[in-house]
Amino acid sequence: MRITRARALGTCFGVRDAIDAALSPEISIDLTIVGQLVHNPQTVQRLHDAGVKMVNSSDDEITTRNVMITAHGAPASLKKQLSDQGHIVYDATCPLVLRVHQAVRRLVTEGWHPVVIGQREHVEVKGIVGDLVDFTVISDLDDLHLLEGRERIGVVCQTTYRIRQAKEILLQIGQRFPDLDIEFIDTVCKPTKDRQNAVDELSEQVDVMIVVGGTNSSNTHKLLNVCREKEVPAYHVENDEQLEPGWFVGVEHVGITAGTSTPHDVIDQIHAKLVEISRQQ
Ligand code: SF4
Incomplete structure (x- = not known):
């Protein structure tokens, strides 16, 4: 394998x-x-x-x-x-989170209504909006009604959001509110984009993907979603003990990806266990 x-x-x-x-x-x-x-x-x-x-x-x-x-x-x-x-x-x-705070401050100073595309309950989003009096968080398309009556919105994203999903939300906002003036600043961070692009590519080459990361890690779940959209069987594990040999019966090529909070030594342990499983096949 x-x-x-x-x-x-x-x-x-x-x-x-x-x-x-x-x-x-x-x-x-x-x-x-x-x-x-x-x-x-x-x-x-x-x-x-x-x-x-x-x-x-x-x-x-x-x-x-x-x-x-x-x-x-x-x-x-x-x-x-x-x-x-x-x-x-x-x-x-992280300096890239501070960059989002700065972007929001600039938008507010310039008179835009600040909008954050991200998970409402995520600590990063709470940090971005925590000092604002008037703001909107859009977590998914069901939240678009929250923009009723707005004329000028300045939009940023949670750093670990999927940029493709954020752009889809922006598109829908534009279609639903054609007169709305929109300033968008892409604040999804480069490490997140790199990991999302890399799993996008690799999932086209493998039979099974192992996604390594905490069950409460938002960006790990997004990597899992990329695999599911590509219809590649994907298993989410936190450590090597959770790998089940039965997942790899008949599998010729397995891919590994991991969220931005997953340490490299945990990835190494997963890799080593996969080598062991491969030898036993
Ligand atoms: S995912 Fe990492 S690099 Fe990106 S903003 Fe968060 S801490 Fe910074």
Whole structure:
């Protein structure tokens, strides 16, 4: 059985830098991370093992001096609140998420109504809109009615959104509101696009795809959706123990892809287990 990795997969620089910062000895010794740093169980375990505390939100009790904002970012008001409470705030927001915050600020300054295409409950989206008074989040086509009565909208995307889906939503907005003035800034990040394009290509060559990542990882689910759209059988696993030899009976070529929060050592373990399964066939 041939095994091919997608040409872009696994941890992106934004997640890697945030993890490195959280695990650095001078910070991790007395650190609470607000929100999940990465949607990956192995990395979360490593942080626990290093003594790092994690809370879901700033409403939870924080007993450490150091506090970290995750790569997904947070509203400026939250950073100020934590600082006012006496914490030293380490901001691990990915520069490409900050770019979205800046884009939204510019749109608002120029008088556009800010619209974010993304998952309403995702921490990144909450961070983007958290300081805004008037905004709209479009999670899917059912939300288009929220734009009734608007004249000028400035649109950005969650960094891990599928650009193809975002463009479809934009098209539908234009058709439903032909008089609406629309300024669109494509803020889907390059690492996400690279991984989506790579799985798009690879899924045309393989019989089965293994998608590696946390079950709560949004961008991993999007990679899975790409495979399903291509009608390639795809299995979502978090670790090598979840691989079942029965999936590969009669399979000649298997592909591996992984979300931006999946560590490369987990991908290596998956690859090694596939080699073992292949030898036993
Ligand atoms: S997915 Fe993109 S925006 Fe998010 S941390 Fe990685 S590089 Fe940054």
